[in-house]
Structures are given as structure tokens and as C-alpha cells.
Amino acid sequence: MRYLVYGLVLLLTLVLQTAGVPGIVFFGFKPQLLLLVSLLAAMILPPVEAVVFGFCAGLAQDLVVGRFITLHAGVFVLVALVEGLVIQRFYGENFIVRFGSLSLGTALAQVLYLLAAASFGLSRSWDLGTWWAILAVSLFNGFLGTPLYRPLARLNRRLLYYDELLKRTG
Amino acid sequence: MKRVLDMILRWKVPLIILLVIIMVGTIHYTSTSRLKISLFEGLGRDLLVPFQWVFSRAQRFVLHQVEKVQTLRTLKERNAELEELVLSLQAEVLELRNYKRENEWLREALDFKNERGHDLLVAEVIGRSPSNWESTIILNKGFAHGVEQGMAVVTNEGVVGTVVSVSRFSSTVLLIIDAQSATGGLVQSTGDLVLVEGGQADRETLSARPLSRDTVVEVGDVIVTSGLSTIYPKNIPIGEVVAVEPRQHNLSFAAVVRPFVDFNRLEYVLIVLPQDNGES
Known part of the structure; x- marks a missing residue:
């Protein structure tokens, strides 16, 4: 059942991201919701599931609005792995750690995307505007994701419980 | 199922390498200008269209309502402004009609080809x-x-x-x-x-x-x-x-x-x- 819910979360985020968030901007920049849910999944789910979730989220973004198919998928997988490692080493329940790791994860994903895209022909100057955009989106994702962690973690625990219940009761 | 999982775990490293090669190949292939998108891209985009349509409509409705409430406050001032604007636009329309007639006449005179097409x-x-x-x-x-x-x-x-x-x-x-x-x-x-x-x-x-x-x-x-x-x-x-x-x-x-x-x-x-x- 929880995989169905993960899929629905992914679909809702994708629709929100592509159709719903043009009104939500921070200094002219949009939040990266699919990246955000991948980072949150990396903090909540076991590593393999988090990587698969990140891959699916990135691939969905690539297929629907992406320019390079599987580039976002690859970036999201790498960032989910790094995020998972960071959260294992630090106390993830602390909101400063959560905010920091979400912001840094977003920044890392954007830098990786721009570097990879540049190597495939989408060059972009690394001027102040680019760094400002990375900083703004990273902070935006940090602010949005930090309060979302607890409800999502609770939802995941509940889903695990129901799955176990279904398995035992048949 | 368990056998498949065991096999995946045993062949983890070669599978990851293979996946990376496939991904790099796909990125390289899709980085060039393509005349047609792939079946998967088309399917993904088409499946999402109804959801996006409903969501954008709902979002637009909410934004319009908010805008309406905001404009109610300044409605009186805006009305006066618009009345003034209507008068000036009416004068402009009359002038433009004259220009249009003149333009049509000149086009005919020069046998001007309509390029819109x-x-x-x-x-x-x-x-x-x-x-x-x-x-x-x-x-x-x-x-x-x-x-x-x-x-x-x-x-x-x-x-x-x-x-x-x-x-x-x-x-x-x-x-x-x-x-x-x-x-x-x-x-x-x-x-x-x-x-x-x-x-x-x-x-x-x-x-x-x-x-x-x-x-x-x-x-x-x-x-x-x-x-x-x-x-x-x-x-x-x-x-x-x-x-x-x-x-x-x-x-x-x-x-x-x-x-x-x-x-x-x-x-x-x-x-x-x-x-x-x-x-x-």
C-alpha cells in the first residue's frame, strides 16, 4: 500500500510543480518540489527505497518537462545518496540539521545539474545571477521542507504499520 | 521473487555500471535537437494533461478571486481612470480608423501583397x-x-x-x-x-x-x-x-x-x- 501512496505523492508533486507553483516564487525563483520530496524521502526512507524514489521523481521530471532524459534522475539519485549519508551521521531530528541538509542538498543538485547539462551542450555562465538563483532556491527548499519532514515521517510510519497489519492479517 | 532479488544483489556492481552507461547514452541522445519525442515522453505528458488542466484552472480561479477582492478596494478610483482612458481611446480609435483607410488605399495603390498568410x-x-x-x-x-x-x-x-x-x-x-x-x-x-x-x-x-x-x-x-x-x-x-x-x-x-x-x-x-x- 505504501508504494501506491509514494506514487500518489510523486504524481501530486509533479502536477503541483508543473501547474500549481508559478504563483509561489521567492525572489523570482520557483521551489524545486520534486527535488524536495526526493531529499525528504532520503531522510525518511531506507537507502535503497530512497534511491528508487529519487530516480522515479527525476525520471518523471525528465519525461514531462525535461530537456535531457535521465539527467535529473541521475542527479536526484546522487543527491539522495549523499543526503542519506549526511542524515545518518548527524542528528536528523534537529531542525537546523534538516534545514541545512535540505538546503545543501538542493544546492548540490543544482550545481550537479548545471555541470552535467554544460557537458551536454547547455552551457551557462557561472556569474553572480546563477549563484544567486542557486542560493535562493536552496533556501526556499530548506524553508519549505523543514516543516514537512515530521508529517511525512509520521505518514510513513503509519503506512509501515498498515502494511505490516495487512501482511499479518492477510 | 527472492531469487531475482538475490541475483540483483549478486550482480549489483555490473548492473549499476550498465545503468550509468544507459543513462549517459540516453542523455547524449536526447541532448541533440529531436524532431519527435519518445513514446514514453509523449505518454507521460499526455497522461498528465488532464491533471495539469484541472490544477491550472483551480489555481487561476483562486488567483482571480483574490485579485477581485483586492481590486474591490480601488474600484472607484479605477472606474474614474478607466472612463478617462475610454475617452482617450475612442479618440485614438477614430484616428486609427482614418489611418487604416489611408493604409488600405495605399496598399491597393502599391499592389501590396498581404504577407500574413x-x-x-x-x-x-x-x-x-x-x-x-x-x-x-x-x-x-x-x-x-x-x-x-x-x-x-x-x-x-x-x-x-x-x-x-x-x-x-x-x-x-x-x-x-x-x-x-x-x-x-x-x-x-x-x-x-x-x-x-x-x-x-x-x-x-x-x-x-x-x-x-x-x-x-x-x-x-x-x-x-x-x-x-x-x-x-x-x-x-x-x-x-x-x-x-x-x-x-x-x-x-x-x-x-x-x-x-x-x-x-x-x-x-x-x-x-x-x-x-x-x-x-
């Missing part, structure tokens, strides 16, 4: 690129409605962009403010050619570079499409020059152009169809 298809904006590095919008019209890659997209205010990929029921438009966009333009007052490019740091303005040394551009000049490319029809407004910045030791310059189209508030656009397409 295009049909327009109305499309609704149902989505936008989530990336901050790409400026694209998604329209609810695809190849089932006659849309093809490379078609121009405009509004009554001016140029919006070009269709870059098409699925059955949706199409993706690269906006002229995107870093990958370059459009041939013309300074309306002088007729000088310029190259209008996107990718400005503020992601709201365009950059116009002269194509010859003698080009003169001043603040307030209007840039329109040159019609030299096969994409945009001639004389569609692009934007107004708001600043002229010198470059390369004052030997050249780049003009900052503010587009007439407000890309954050796009709801409906017009896809320019070739005349033949509409007839067939």
Missing part, C-alpha cells in the same frame, strides 16, 4: 517548467490539433516563443527569455537588424545585439520580428528597449529589451499555423 490556433497554458534554468510552458494542444515542432507562439501583445516538442495532446514551448532562444529582430524605427537573445540574469528581459556596425538603437525603440527566419511572421512585437549597454571598448553594444508579453501571467496563447496546415 497564417492561421492561428488558441491554446491554454496548463503547465510550466519546474526548473529555474529552463523557461518553457506546456500548452493543451498537441499534434492531434495540428501543432508541429518549430511553430511560433504569440499573443496579441507579442512573441512568446517556439514549439520545441509535441505530444498527442500537449506541446512544450521554449520562451524567448530562455538562454537557448535566439530570434531575429528589427528595430522598428530604423529597420536595422538585431539578434534578440534570452538568458538574462533577471529572466525577465532580453538582450538585443546589433548585426551590423551602423545599427543605432535608443531607449524606447520597439523591436519587432524581422521575418527573415521561417519561424516567426514579420512585424510581431517583441519588446521595448529599456537600456543600451556598451560592450567591447564601446565598439559594440547590447540593448536590454523588456518583452511586451508578461510571461508570469500567460493564460492563453496563439500558435501560428502555416496557411497550408489550416486548409488541409
Whole structure:
């Protein structure tokens, strides 16, 4: 059942991201919701599931609005792995750690995307505007994701419980 | 199932290497300009169209209600302003009618050929690129409605962009403010050619570079499409020059152009169809 819910979360985020968030901007920049849910999944789910979730989220973004198919998928997988490692080493329940790791994860994903895209022909100057955009989106994702962690973690625990219940009761 | 999982775990490293190779290959393949999108992309985009349509409608409804409440406060002042505007516009309309008559007469006199020759298809904006590095919008019209890659997209205010990929029921438009966009333009007052490019740091303005040394551009000049490319029809407004910045030791310059189209508030656009397409 929880995989169905993960899929629905992914679909809702994708629709929100592509159709719903043009009104939500921070200094002219949009939040990266699919990246955000991948980072949150990396903090909540076991590593393999988090990587698969990140891959699916990135691939969905690539297929629907992406320019390079599987580039976002690859970036999201790498960032989910790094995020998972960071959260294992630090106390993830602390909101400063959560905010920091979400912001840094977003920044890392954007830098990786721009570097990879540049190597495939989408060059972009690394001027102040680019760094400002990375900083703004990273902070935006940090602010949005930090309060979302607890409800999502609770939802995941509940889903695990129901799955176990279904398995035992048949 | 357990045997499959065991096998995957045993062959973990070669499988990861294989996956990375496939991903790099796919990125490389899709990084070049493609005439058609893949089956999976088309399927993904078409499946999402109804959700995006419902969501964009709901969002638009909420935003309009909020706007309505906000405008109620200033309604009286706005009404007086608008009445004044109507009077001045009526005078302008009368003047323009005279110009139109005069223009028609001159065209007939010069045996002027009508260059428009295009049909327009109305499309609704149902989505936008989530990336901050790409400026694209998604329209609810695809190849089932006659849309093809490379078609121009405009509004009554001016140029919006070009269709870059098409699925059955949706199409993706690269906006002229995107870093990958370059459009041939013309300074309306002088007729000088310029190259209008996107990718400005503020992601709201365009950059116009002269194509010859003698080009003169001043603040307030209007840039329109040159019609030299096969994409945009001639004389569609692009934007107004708001600043002229010198470059390369004052030997050249780049003009900052503010587009007439407000890309954050796009709801409906017009896809320019070739005349033949509409007839067939």
C-alpha cells in the first residue's frame, strides 16, 4: 500500500510543480518540489527505497518537462545518496540539521545539474545571477521542507504499520 | 521473487555500471535537437494533461478571486481612470480608423501583397517548467490539433516563443527569455537588424545585439520580428528597449529589451499555423 501512496505523492508533486507553483516564487525563483520530496524521502526512507524514489521523481521530471532524459534522475539519485549519508551521521531530528541538509542538498543538485547539462551542450555562465538563483532556491527548499519532514515521517510510519497489519492479517 | 532479488544483489556492481552507461547514452541522445519525442515522453505528458488542466484552472480561479477582492478596494478610483482612458481611446480609435483607410488605399495603390498568410490556433497554458534554468510552458494542444515542432507562439501583445516538442495532446514551448532562444529582430524605427537573445540574469528581459556596425538603437525603440527566419511572421512585437549597454571598448553594444508579453501571467496563447496546415 505504501508504494501506491509514494506514487500518489510523486504524481501530486509533479502536477503541483508543473501547474500549481508559478504563483509561489521567492525572489523570482520557483521551489524545486520534486527535488524536495526526493531529499525528504532520503531522510525518511531506507537507502535503497530512497534511491528508487529519487530516480522515479527525476525520471518523471525528465519525461514531462525535461530537456535531457535521465539527467535529473541521475542527479536526484546522487543527491539522495549523499543526503542519506549526511542524515545518518548527524542528528536528523534537529531542525537546523534538516534545514541545512535540505538546503545543501538542493544546492548540490543544482550545481550537479548545471555541470552535467554544460557537458551536454547547455552551457551557462557561472556569474553572480546563477549563484544567486542557486542560493535562493536552496533556501526556499530548506524553508519549505523543514516543516514537512515530521508529517511525512509520521505518514510513513503509519503506512509501515498498515502494511505490516495487512501482511499479518492477510 | 527472492531469487531475482538475490541475483540483483549478486550482480549489483555490473548492473549499476550498465545503468550509468544507459543513462549517459540516453542523455547524449536526447541532448541533440529531436524532431519527435519518445513514446514514453509523449505518454507521460499526455497522461498528465488532464491533471495539469484541472490544477491550472483551480489555481487561476483562486488567483482571480483574490485579485477581485483586492481590486474591490480601488474600484472607484479605477472606474474614474478607466472612463478617462475610454475617452482617450475612442479618440485614438477614430484616428486609427482614418489611418487604416489611408493604409488600405495605399496598399491597393502599391499592389501590396498581404504577407500574413497564417492561421492561428488558441491554446491554454496548463503547465510550466519546474526548473529555474529552463523557461518553457506546456500548452493543451498537441499534434492531434495540428501543432508541429518549430511553430511560433504569440499573443496579441507579442512573441512568446517556439514549439520545441509535441505530444498527442500537449506541446512544450521554449520562451524567448530562455538562454537557448535566439530570434531575429528589427528595430522598428530604423529597420536595422538585431539578434534578440534570452538568458538574462533577471529572466525577465532580453538582450538585443546589433548585426551590423551602423545599427543605432535608443531607449524606447520597439523591436519587432524581422521575418527573415521561417519561424516567426514579420512585424510581431517583441519588446521595448529599456537600456543600451556598451560592450567591447564601446565598439559594440547590447540593448536590454523588456518583452511586451508578461510571461508570469500567460493564460492563453496563439500558435501560428502555416496557411497550408489550416486548409488541409
